[in-house]
Amino acid sequence: MNEILNMDINNMPQAKFKCSCGREHFFDIKELSIRKGAVNDIVKMANPFKKGKILVVYDNNTYKVAGKKVIGLLKANNFNTKEVLFDCGDDILIPDERTLGRIVQELDLDVELMIAVGSGVINDSVKFVTSRAKLPYIIVATAPSMDGYVADGAPIISKGYKYSPQAHLAYGVIGDIDILKTAPQDLIQAGFGDVVGKITAIADWDLAVKANDDYRCNTCVTLVKRALDNCFSMASGIKTRDPEALMALFEALIMTGVAMALVNISRPASGAEHMLSHYWEMDYIAKGCNPNHHGIQVGVATVIIARFFEELADILPEGTKELCPSHTQIAALLKTAGAPSSPVEIGISRELFYESLLNGHTVRPRYSVLQFAKEKGRLKKIADKITIEIYG
Numbered sequence: 001m002n003e004i005l006n007m008d009i010n011n012m013p014q015a016k017f018k019c020s021c022g023r024e025h026f027f028d029i030k031e032l033s034i035r036k037g038a039v040n041d042i043v044k045m046a047n048p049f050k051k052g053k054i055l056v057v058y059d060n061n062t063y064k065v066a067g068k069k070v071i072g073l074l075k076a077n078n079f080n081t082k083e084v085l086f087d088c089g090d091d092i093l094i095p096d097e098r099t100l101g102r103i104v105q106e107l108d109l110d111v112e113l114m115i116a117v118g119s120g121v122i123n124d125s126v127k128f129v130t131s132r133a134k135l136p137y138i139i140v141a142t143a144p145s146m147d148g149y150v151a152d153g154a155p156i157i158s159k160g161y162k163y164s165p166q167a168h169l170a171y172g173v174i175g176d177i178d179i180l181k182t183a184p185q186d187l188i189q190a191g192f193g194d195v196v197g198k199i200t201a202i203a204d205w206d207l208a209v210k211a212n213d214d215y216r217c218n219t220c221v222t223l224v225k226r227a228l229d230n231c232f233s234m235a236s237g238i239k240t241r242d243p244e245a246l247m248a249l250f251e252a253l254i255m256t257g258v259a260m261a262l263v264n265i266s267r268p269a270s271g272a273e274h275m276l277s278h279y280w281e282m283d284y285i286a287k288g289c290n291p292n293h294h295g296i297q298v299g300v301a302t303v304i305i306a307r308f309f310e311e312l313a314d315i316l317p318e319g320t321k322e323l324c325p326s327h328t329q330i331a332a333l334l335k336t337a338g339a340p341s342s343p344v345e346i347g348i349s350r351e352l353f354y355e356s357l358l359n360g361h362t363v364r365p366r367y368s369v370l371q372f373a374k375e376k377g378r379l380k381k382i383a384d385k386i387t388i389e390i391y392g
C-alpha cells in the first residue's frame, strides 16, 4: 500500500499500487530521467521506435540549449530523424492553429515518435498533435517553468480563445539540470510561482473534501507536500540559479504531475489561485495583449487566495486554515525567490482584479474557497476589502 511514497522519482514510471484512499493508482508514463546528464538517455528512450522516423520539434532558443545535442545524439546512433524549427524571432510562439497545423504538415506517415524540445508551448503543441495522431512523444525539458510536463491536458488556443482539451501523457520526460539551469530567469520564477500555487491548491482540496464532500488521496497530498517543502527550503537558490535549487524546483513540478496522473484530476495542482490566473489571462488574450507567464500570475494569485482563507478563518472547517500559511509568508517566499508577489507588480488593473475576485469561481466548475465565500455571503465584502488593501 502507498508504495510510491518510498520511491525515487526516476523509479515512479509504471508504478501501480493499492492506495489508502481506497483506489488503485497507476502512473502511466514509461520513462522519467531527471538528473545531470539526462539528455544522453534520449538514445535509450527512443530506441523502441528506431524502425520508424522520429520528428523532433524545437524553436531557435531550445535548439541552442538542447535540440542540437538531441539531434546529434540521434544521428550518431543512426536514427532516422526529421526536424521542425519554429523560427519566431522575438515573437512568442503561440499554441494556435498555425503552430499545430505546421506540426501536422511535417508529420510524415512513417513517423513513429515525436520529440518535443522545449517547455510550455512546444510541449503543449506536440502533446496535442500526438494525442490526435495516436503517437508517443518524449519531452526534453528546457525550463523548470510549469507543471505540464506530466499532465494529460494540453492548453491551446483556438479562434483566439484558450482552452485545455484532454490530450495524453508523454511516453518519457527528460529533465537535465545542465539544460534546465540555462533557462531564462523569468521562466524559472514562473515555475516557482506555479509551485507556490500548490499551497492554496492543497488547502482548497481540503476545503472541498470537508465542505463539498469531494474525493481526496492523502498519498498524493503527501507526495506534493514533500516536494514543496524541499523546493521552498531552497527558495533563495532560485534567485541565484543554484543548480540544486533548480533541480528541487523541477522535481516539485514533476511530482505535482505525478500526483495529478495518479488521481486523474488536477486537484493536487490547481485551486482558486489558478482560477484567478486564468481569468486574468483570458482578459489579456481577449484584448490582444500578451499575458504574463502562467506561473508568475499563479504565484501572485496564491497570495490573494491565502488572504481569502484568512478572512474566512472563523467559519472554515476544522483543520483547513492550518494548511494555508499567511499571505505575508507566501509573499515573502515569492520575494526570496525573486518572483513578483503583487498584482500591481505584474500590471493587473484594479478593475480586472476586482472583477476576477467576484467572478473567478465561474472559470471552472470546481469547489474552492471562492465558492465557499460566495455560499457564505461574504465574497463581495472580502473582494472589496482586498481590492482596497492593494489598490487603495
Ligand SMILES: [Zn+2]
Pocket (backbone or CB within 6 Å): 147, 194, 197, 269, 274, 294, 295, 298
Ligand atoms: Zn499551473
Ligand SMILES: [Zn+2]
Pocket (backbone or CB within 6 Å): 019, 020, 021, 022, 023, 025, 216, 217, 218, 219, 220
Ligand atoms: Zn490514493
